[in-house]
Every structure is written in structure tokens, then in C-alpha cells.
Amino acid sequence: xxxxxxxxxxxxxxxxxxxxxxxxxxxxxxxxxxxxxxxxxxxxxxxxxxxxxxxxxxxxxxxxxxxxxxxxxxxxxxxxxxxxxxxxxxxxxxxxxxxxxxxxxxxxxxxxxxxxxxxxxxxxxxxxxxxxxxxxxxxxxxxxxxxxxxxxxxxxxxxxxxxxxxxxxxxxxxxxxxxxxxxxxxxxxxxxxxxxxxxxxxxxxxxxxxxxxxxxxxxxxxxxxxxxxxxxxxxxxxxxxxxxxxxxxxxxxxxxxxxxxxxxxxxxxxxxxxxxxxxxxxxxxxxxxxxxxxxxxxxxxxxxxxxxxxxxxxxxxxxxxxxxxxxxxxxxxxxxxxxxxxxxxxxxxxxxxxxxxxxxxxxxxxxxxxxxxxxxxxxxxxxxxxxxxxxxxxxxxxxxxxxxxxxxxxxxxxxxxxxxxxxxxxxxxxxxxxxxxxxxxxxxxxxxxxxxxxxxxxxxxxxxxxxxxxxxxxxxxxxxxxxxxxxxxxxxxxxxxxxxxxxxxxxxxxxxxxxxxxxxxxxxxxxxxxxxxxxxxxxxxxxxxxxxxxxxxxxxxxxxxxxxxxxxxxxxxxxxxxxxxxxxxxxxxxxxxxxxxxxxxxxxxxxxxxxxxxxxxxxxxxxxxx
Numbered sequence: 286x287x288x289x290x291x292x293x294x295x296x297x298x299x300x301x302x303x304x305x306x307x308x309x310x311x312x313x314x315x316x317x318x319x320x321x322x323x324x325x326x327x328x329x330x331x332x333x334x335x336x337x338x339x340x341x342x343x344x345x346x347x348x349x350x351x352x353x354x355x356x357x358x359x360x361x362x363x364x365x366x367x368x369x370x371x372x373x374x375x376x377x378x379x380x381x382x383x384x385x386x387x388x389x390x391x392x393x394x395x396x397x398x399x400x401x402x403x404x405x406x407x408x409x410x411x412x413x414x415x416x417x418x419x420x421x422x423x424x425x426x427x428x429x430x431x432x433x434x435x436x437x438x439x440x441x442x443x444x445x446x447x448x449x450x451x452x453x454x455x456x457x458x459x460x461x462x463x464x465x466x467x468x469x470x471x472x473x474x475x476x477x478x479x480x481x482x483x484x485x486x487x488x489x490x491x492x493x494x495x496x497x498x499x500x501x502x503x504x505x506x507x508x509x510x511x512x513x514x515x516x517x518x519x520x521x522x523x524x525x526x527x528x529x530x531x532x533x534x535x536x537x538x539x540x541x542x543x544x545x546x547x548x549x550x551x552x553x554x555x556x557x558x559x560x561x562x563x564x565x566x567x568x569x570x571x572x573x574x575x576x577x578x579x580x581x582x583x584x585x586x587x588x589x590x591x592x593x594x595x596x597x598x599x600x601x602x603x604x605x606x607x608x609x610x611x612x613x614x615x616x617x618x619x620x621x622x623x624x625x626x627x628x629x630x631x632x633x634x635x636x637x638x639x640x641x642x643x644x645x646x647x648x649x650x651x652x653x654x655x656x657x658x659x660x661x662x663x664x665x666x667x668x669x670x671x672x673x674x675x676x677x678x679x680x681x682x683x684x685x686x687x688x689x690x691x692x693x694x695x696x697x698x699x700x701x702x703x704x705x706x707x708x709x710x711x712x713x714x715x716x717x718x719x720x721x722x723x724x725x726x727x728x729x730x731x732x733x734x735x736x737x738x739x740x741x742x743x744x745x746x747x748x749x750x751x752x753x754x755x756x757x758x759x760x761x762x763x764x765x766x767x768x769x770x771x772x773x774x775x776x777x778x779x780x781x782x783x784x785x786x787x788x789x790x791x792x793x794x795x796x797x798x799x800x801x802x803x804x805x806x807x808x809x810x811x812x813x814x815x816x817x818x819x820x821x822x823x824x825x826x827x828x829x830x831x832x833x834x835x836x837x838x839x840x841x842x843x844x845x846x847x848x849x850x851x852x853x854x855x856x857x858x859x860x861x862x863x864x865x866x867x868x869x870x871x872x873x874x875x876x877x878x879x880x881x882x883x884x885x886x887x888x889x890x891x892x893x894x895x896x897x898x899x900x901x902x903x904x905x906x907x908x909x910x911x
Contacts, residue, residue, distance in 0.1 A: 294552035294573025295329060297562030298545065302326050303574040305524055307581050307607065309599040312524055318527030321541040322485050323425045325520070326578075328545040331436075332492025338437045339496060342444035349437065352632040357639050358596070358626035360575075361442075361547035363619050364426065365642045367579045368394060371419040372649060374587060380829055381658025382671045383590075387419060388646075388653040394423040395643045397430030402622065404479035411529045413889055414825075417590045422582035424479055431481045432488050444509055448496070451712060457494045462486030463539055468518045470535035471758025483534055489710075490542045494549060502553045512551030513561065519544030532756045570608075584610075592823065592830060592838065664832050666882075673884045674825040676894040678723050686720045687742035702737040703730025711781035711810065713739040714747040714770055717891060719785035722815055724897030725866065726911075727781060737783065746786035749801040751794055762822055771801070775808050781911065782808075783814035788848050789891070795850025802858055813862040813911065814854075818870055819845045824878035824886035825893070841875045862911075866892075867904045 293775060302325035309319020341347035368391045375387045386406070393402035403424050407415040415421055443451045462485045469477035477483035503509040523541035531537050552562055572579065584603050595603065626634055629843045653659070660668035678686070685700035702713065702723055713719055713726055720741040729738050744753050745763035749771050752760045774782055788794070805812050819842060821827075827840035846866060854861065870876050870885065878886045880903070885896030892900070 288828055292552060293568050293571075294562035295333070295549065296574070297564070298329060298548055298552075298571070299327065299574040300567040300570035301520070302329070303570065303577050303581075306578065307604060309580065310585050311595055311603060313529070316524055318524045318531075318541075321527060321538070322524050324541045325545045326425065327428070327484065327487040328491040328494075328542050329549070330432070331488030332495045332546075333491075334436065334488075335440060335492035336495035336498075337462075338440045339444055339580065342441050344776065347437075347441065348494075350493070350703075352437055353433075354626065354629075354631045354634045356430075357634050358623050359619075360426065360640070361431070362622040363576050363579055363614050363644075364423070365395065366582060366614060366618055368420065369644065371583050374583070374664075375419065376589060378590060378669055380663070380833065381668050381673060383417070383658075383660040385653050388630070388650040390418065390420045390423075392646050392650050394426065395646050397427050397434075400424040400427035400431075400479045400481070404463070404475055410473040410475070410478050412524065417586055417826075419583040419586040421586065422578065427654065428481050428484050429488075432485070436488070436492070441448070452493065452497050455489060455496060458775070459486045459493055462489060465616040466538065467535035467801050468758065469519065470532050470537075471756035472762070474532075477534060480831065484538075487534070487538060489543045490546050491549070494546045498550065498553055500763040501550070503529075503551060509551045512547045515549030516544045516551060519547065524579065526579050528870075529790040530754070573608070573611040573615040576614035577607060578767075580610040581607035590830075591834070592827070592836065595789075609910035647847055664828075667829050667832055668886045670829050670832075674829075674887050674893050675896045676885065678720060678894055685723075685739055685741065686717075687745070700739050702727040702735045702739060704734050706736040708736075709738045709779070710735040711737050711779040711783065712770075712774070713737050713741070713783040713785065715741055715783075715785040715815075716745050716747075716787060717741070717743050718787045718817055719783075719815070721865070721887075721892040721894075721897055722785050724894045725815075725864075725904070726890075728898050728901030729864075729909070729911045732905055735781070735911055738779075740766075741767055745800070746789060747784045748786075748797045749795060749804060750797045751789065753789075756761055771804055774805055774810065778808055779810045781811045781813060783911075785814060785815045785817075786849075787817050789876065790848040795848065795853070798850065799854060802854065802861060806858070806860075811860070812858070813864060814851075816847055816851075816863060816865040816867065817845075818866045818890075818892060819843075819876040820890050821876055821878050821886065822889050824889050828879055828884055841877050843874060844871045844876055864904065864909060866900045866904075868907065868909075869900045 297341065302322040305316060305319040305322030305325070307319075308316045309322070338347060338352065371387060372391060372637040375384050379387060390399060390402055390406075393399045399420060403410075403415070403421055407421075409415070410421075410424075443454060446454070450835070462482070466486060467476060469483045503512060520541050523537075523544065527533070527537055527541075548562070581604075584607050585595070588599065588603060593599060602632070622638070626638070629637075636769070658668075702710065703710075703726070707897070715722075719739065723739055723741075726737060726739075742758070743761060744755065745766065746753065747767065749767055750764070751767070753763050754760075784801075788798075802812050821840070821842040824840070827838055830836060831838055831840060855863070867876065867881065870878075878884055880896075880899060883895060883899055885892055885899065887893035887896075
């Protein structure tokens with residue numbers, strides 16, 4: 286086997302990557318784009334793996350068994366140690382449903398599919414409840430492990446072609462992957478963030494550099510210095526200018542990857558770049574960067590789960606604890622297991638270091654599933670409240686809400702609320718808030734003997750002509766969908782149209798809403814507007830953890846004022862009806878996620894289905910009606 290020359294500057298680059306991620310997770314405003322540290326890791330991995338596999342393939346010494354043996358020895362021992370530690374901590378700290386979720390994520394992490402798991406479970410990587418998932422960060426390991434399955438085989442094929450053609454083919458694949466990522470980031474933001482096809486180009490940028498480095502390495506110190514400066518500016522700009530609101534990955538992810546490639550290129554020469562990236566503290570952090578990446582997030586996630594604020598002191602303590610755990614993991618697990626694994630044959634490594642741990646984790650999952658998360662660890666009320674928070678619109682209605690449903694298809698026949706009439710009396714339109722109000726509308730519609738269909742789409746208020754923030758492609762889908770719905774309102778001449786949303790608080794949105802109301806009234810329909818319910822931080826978890834840990838938090842929040850334009854709309858359109866769920870959620874100057882023994886919310890913003898229906902029943906008792 287041909288060994289690559291050790292490059293301490295790459296360890297320095299790893300240190301920059303892991304520190305970026307660590308700072309971002311501890312204090313997001315301080316480094317809003319720190320999540321691109323993961324993209325730096327991807328480029329480094331693509332570079333090193335491609336260089337190794339391609340060189341061995343050219344020499345005829347490549348062995349797929351030896352390749353995967355090295356990957357198992359490198360990745361698995363430290364990963365399984367962290368997974369085991371998380372399960373042990375979770376057994377004491379996590380609620381029944383959260384412990385079961387952790388056990389499921391542990392299995393997916395162990396087989397390199399956690400990116401798929403977390404995409405399906407949470408969708409948005411930055412979702413509030415995702416912050417409490419101890420193994421969320423293993424999504425990036427899933428990307429790399431899936432890459433390791435595909436890329437070596439492709440490199441083996443490419444090694445048979447002329448070097449120039451190999452570079453051209455990989456460059457073409459890279460450009461195609463960037464284009465795919467850019468399009469997908471606009472249409473399927475969550476999937477493109479988590480999944481390999483839209484991240485493939487990041488690793489291929491590193492691979493492309495590895496295939497061409499011999500021909501293009503810097504020939505002089507000024508060249509290397511220029512590459513260093515350009516790379517640092519691009520990476521630094523990405524860390525500071527990108528944020529969770531950026532369309533990502535796509536072209537925005539290309540920039541930190543190109544900056545990283547420039548830094549690797551500059552470090553392949555001699556002189557200044559090597560000295561800057563090989564100082565001892567950076568190299569040390571680079572050496573432990575894998576373990577530091579593994580350990581830092583569970584520390585932060587469990588602090589978040591315990592509702593412990595991460596200020597300056599807690600942040601420093603969390604960082605110090607993460608570095609200490611990482612050093613211990615590197616010294617006593619990573620290095621010894623890599624060294625001892627060299628002498629072992631692939632079947633033994635695969636069986637002892639991969640297969641057995643996976644079977645053990647499957648056993649833990651089976652036991653946790655059989656025990657339903659072991660609710661006896663806590664007060665019985667915890668399991669009951671948690672059951673409520675997990676209640677979502679009925680399974681039969683899953684095809685009614687975009688992006689679960691397709692963008693252009695009409696709702697499924699089961700997307701019906703209220704009375705079971707063949708022809709609906711009206712429709713409910715709006716965003717995810719409208720979706721969580723379906724239980725409330727179902728209750729109130731049945732009381733009124735009315736039937737409604739619901740047409741809802743994430744982040745798409747039912748305002749004609751309104752363009753939501755975010756990816757342009759998604760905004761265009763929202764515009765087109767709303768236009769189609771308003772055309773349907775004009776054609777079908779419904780008796781009533783219900784509008785519900787997290788209403789955007791801008792004057793332009795107010796003007797567009799007024800125009801939308803006029804269009805609906807012009808069709809002959811009655812307009813009913815559902816006001817947004819108050820956001821309550823940790824509304825779904827605070828009541829549970831108050832019971833679990835005996836905290837003094839009252840879990841309440843102050844009422845939120847609606848957008849100012851509603852005052853004018855009430856005055857201008859006196860026949861428009863309003864339904865305000867805050868009449869039930871809020872009492873005076875306090876809003877609570879609980880009504881009696883019932884929890885209303887499923888996260889900080891959205892109602893669960895049980896809470897939504899309870900609000901509908903309570904509003905009926907107060908005299909409200911559709």
C-alpha cells in the first residue's frame with residue numbers, strides 16, 4: 286500500500302473546520318455561517334480519499350477490502366463510543382419518545398444513513414427541536430460513508446483512462462452536481478441539505494484537486510501566498526456572510542469548497558501557507574478534530590434538552606469539556622484502534638468493529654421499542670403529555686399538505702374537514718399554521734354542518750401575489766399555487782373561504798391580503814380569517830420537563846400582537862369573520878401551552894392535533910362559529 290505524505294497543513298485546515306462548527310453551535314450570531322465547516326471537511330475527505338485510491342489504482346495495489354478496513358478502523362470505534370455514551374445519558378435524561386428517537390437514530394448512524402433518518406424525522410436542519418437530537422451531527426458522516434461506497438469504484442474505472450480525460454470527466458460530474466444542488470436547494474430545501482446527490486460536488490471538488498494537483502501545484506512562494514490569501518478570504522467570507530436563511534447547499538456551498546481547495550493547493554507547495562496552517566495548536570486540534578466533532582454536539586444537545594442557557598461561561602465550559610473528551614477519545618480510542626486494526630484481516634475488523642456493534646444497537650432499539658421508551662422512569666403524566674405533543678393531522682390526510690403532497694396536484698379526496706358532503710361548502714388555504722388548524726376547523730365545521738377541503742403549503746401564506754422569503758424556486762411554486770387556488774375559488778364559487786397563516790408583518794403583505802379578500806368576496810364567498818396563535822418557546826417540551834426535572838419554569842409567554850394591517854382590514858371589510866385561537870391559549874397577559882391537563886402545542890409555534898381540536902371545542906362553547 287502506498288502511503289500519502291503527511292500534510293500537517295491539512296490538519297490545520299481540519300482545525301479551522303471543527304472550530305467553525307463548534308463556535309457556530311455554541312453562539313450562532315457570532316459565526317452565522319459556521320456550519321460550512323462541514324463543507325470544509327467534505328473537500329478534505331474528497332481530496333485525501335481520491336489521492337489515495339487513484340494512486341493505488343494506478344499502481345495496481347488497490348484493494349477494496351483494505352480500503353473499507355481502513356475506513357472502519359478510522360470511523361467506527363470513536364463513533365460507536367459516542368453513540369454508546371449518548372444512549373447511556375439518554376437513559377437517565379430523555380423522555381420516553383425522545384429515548385426511542387435516540388435509539389433509532391443510533392442505529393441509522395451506525396450504518397451510515399443518519400442523514401436520511403434526520404431528513405425524514407426533522408426536515409429542516411435548523412428546526413428548533415432538532416437542536417436537542419444528540420446524534421443530529423452524524424448526518425455528515427452519513428454523507429461521507431455513502432461517498433465511500435460509490436467513489437472508490439468510480440475512481441477505479443477512471444484510473445483506466447488517460448489522466449487528462451479523467452480530470453475532464455470528474456470536472457463535468459462536479460459541474461453537473463453543482464447544477465443539481467442549486468436547483469434542488471430551491472425546490473426541496475431539506476432533502477438537498479441532507480442527501481448525498483446534492484452534496485456530491487463538495488467531495489468531488491476535493492477529488493478533482495487530487496487528480497490534478499501534480500500538474501497545477503504552486504511553483505513559487507508568491508503563487509502559494511496568493512492562493513492562501515484568496516482561500517482564507519473566501520472561506521472567511523462564507524463563515525461570516527452565509528447564515529441559516531441562505532439557500533444551501535447549491536452555489537452558496539460551492540464558495541467555501543473552492544476556498545478550501547485553494548488552501549489545500551497553496552499548502553502543497555512550500556513556505557508561508559505551510560507555516561500558517563501548521564502551528565502546533567491548530568495541528569493538535571486538527572488531529573483530534575474527528576473526535577471533537579463527534580463529542581461537541583451531544584454536549585450541546587443535552588444542555589439544550591435540560592433547558593440550560595449557553596452563555597459565555599457555559600459556552601466556555603462546553604467547549605472545554607468537548608475538547609477534553611475529544612483528546613481522550615483520540616488518545617485512547619482512535620489511535621490505538623487504528624494501529625491495532627492494521628494487523629487484523631478485513632473479516633475480523635468487519636465483524637468485531639462494525640457488525641457486532643450494529644447488532645448491539647439493534648438490540649438496544651428493540652428493547653427500547655418493546656419498553657415504549659421505558660416511561661416508568663418518570664411520572665406517568667410525562668408519557669401522556671408526550672403522546673399529545675406527537676399528535677399530528679390524521680394519517681389519512683398526509684397527502685393534503687405540501688411539500689408532503691406534490692406541488693401541483695389537488696388534495697386527496699380524504700382532505701376533507703367537517704361534514705361528509707360530496708360537494709364541499711368551502712376551502713381552507715394557507716401555510717403550516719393552516720395545516721395545524723385543520724383539527725380546529727374540522728370540529729367547528731361539523732358543528733355548523735359544513736364541509737371544507739384544505740389546501741395548505743409550508744411557508745406559503747394564502748395571499749395572492751405574495752412572494753415568501755427563501756429560495757426563489759420555492760417562492761415561485763407558492764406564487765403559482767396561490768394563483769391556481771384563487772382561480773379555483775373564482776370557478777367553484779364556494780360559500781366560505783378560510784384563510785390561515787403565520788401572517789407576514791409587512792405593509793406590502795397587508796395590501797396584497799386586502800386584494801386577496803376582494804377577489805374572494807367577488808366570487809360570492811364569505812371570508813374567514815384565522816389569526817396566528819402565540820409562539821411559546823419550548824411549548825411542547827417545557828411542561829414535560831417541568832415534571833421530569835422539577836424546574837420552576839411556568840412555560841408561559843406574553844401575547845403577540847397581530848400585524849397592524851388587520852386593524853384596517855377589520856374596518857374596511859366588516860363582513861370578514863375572524864377566529865382567534867389566542868382567546869383560548871391566552872388569559873390576560875399570559876399565554877400557556879396547557880389548557881387544564883391538555884398540552885396544545887407540538888413545537889414552539891405549531892399546535893398538535895389534540896390541542897387544535899380542543900381549541901375548536903372551546904371556541905364553540907364561547908359562541909364562535911363558522
